[in-house]
Amino acid sequence: MQFLPKPLLLICLVTLLGQVGCRSSSGDTTPPVEVPTLPVATVKTASVTTYQEFAATLEGKTNVDIRPQVEGYLEKIYVDEGAAVRKGQPLFRIDTRTYQQQAGSAKASLLAAQANLDKAALEVSRLTPLVENNVVSDVQLKAAQSAYAAAKANVEQARSMVGNASVNLNRTLITAPASGFIGRLPYKVGSLVGRAEVMPLTTVSDVHDIYAYFSMGETDFLHFTRQASGSSLADKIRKLPPVQLLLSDGSTYGRSGRIEIVSGQFDKTMGAISFRAVFPNPQGLLRSGISGRVRIPEPHPSAIVVPQEATFERQDRVFVYALADSNKVVSRALQVAGKSGTDYLVTKGVQPGERIVLQGIDRLRDGDAIKPRLTTDSLSAMNAPTR
Secondary structure: OOOOOHHHHHHHHHHHHHHHHHHHHHOOOOOOOOOOEEEEEEOOEEEEEEEEEEEEEEEEEEEEEEOOOOOEEEEEEOOOOOOEEOOOOEEEEEOOHHHHHHHHHHHHHHHHHHHHHHHHHHHHHHHHHHHHOOOOOHHHHHHHHHHHHHHHHHHHHHHHHHHHHHHHHHOOEEEOOOOEEEOOOOOOOOOEEOOOOOOOOEEEEEEEEEEEEEEEEHHHHHHHHHHOOOOOHHHHHHHOOOEEEEEOOOOEOOOOEEEEEEOOOOEOOOOEEEEEEEEEOOOOOOOOOOEEEEEEEEEEEEEEEEEHHHEEEEOOEEEEEEEOHHHEEEEEEEEEEEEEOOEEEEEEOOOOOOEEEOOOHHHOOOOOEOEEEEOOOOOOOOOOOOO
16 A cells, blocks of 8 residues: 655645535525615704693683572563573563562652651741740750651651662563573573572673683693793793683684683692683683683794604613614614604704614614615604693
8 A cells, every 4th residue: 555745645635625615615505694774864953832731621701690689480581591692681570560569668658758757847847936936845846856857767768668679679670790691591481589599590601701721730830830931920921822722522722812810829639720711702602611621832942853653662761773883773762851743852862963763673773784775854843732
């Protein structure tokens, strides 16, 4: 058996190993990792308006219970439920016969008292010269003068009774104390009514201006006082922009209102402070007793906005993927101040000018590289309700 020299044997082994390695490399079928192309956008600022909403109860500017001041049978009803009335317009008539008789009796008593007064005056006039001439004693004159004073007092009393009877007679006609709309009419013609009745005859609501009463909790109130401009609470309320009213069907009332008043202190039982907003209601579309929501605008002149579609949540926190060096993504936690439409208003986490990934974030992890495709759309917010 013939052996090869050692140098030649080493050369053969190296050549053989190289061929084996080349075959192994050419036989590897693992594909290279593909870098995804994803849309990104540049974070910008925008002028947006958000809103705070509060449940409200609506009441007319004037709500007056109409109650009878005299007792009697309801003789006439001049209006119907829901009718618009003017101040001073007749509403009800109570049977007047009893009060007409009382007025007539009081007038007769006044005439009798006046006649007695005249008689007493004549007696004083007759006795005065007699006493001056010492014809009769001055005791008779003093008695006549006392009778005159009593007759005069009786006249005043009778005149007062005439006035009371006249007032009661006038009260049988009940008129509207203010312009507005008639409420429910629980009593019908022929019903016996009086001051002792629990239910009023009706209610007149002046709804030319409507009041919306709502309350703020302590947190919302502190936020309101910090955000609104002005040196005092009254100044802040005066400088507030017009507020809106959302009705129970979700529609927005066609006229803007303004906040007028705030109560002086917090309600300890409710933990809230009360506000009142007033809305014009010339067509009477709003009525007392309905509910709604008052929307207070809160302008943000230079807000950082981030689309919700570019975010993801982790442990109750909101994140985005920002583009770092070498087009690698890194997650950023956002501090969200509110929402406007489909966008978040952000105070911390990203800055204007940074690029964030808009779509495909569910496939990304920190440190992944992407091929960014810059979108032409600006990150901006639509005005929409918040909080």
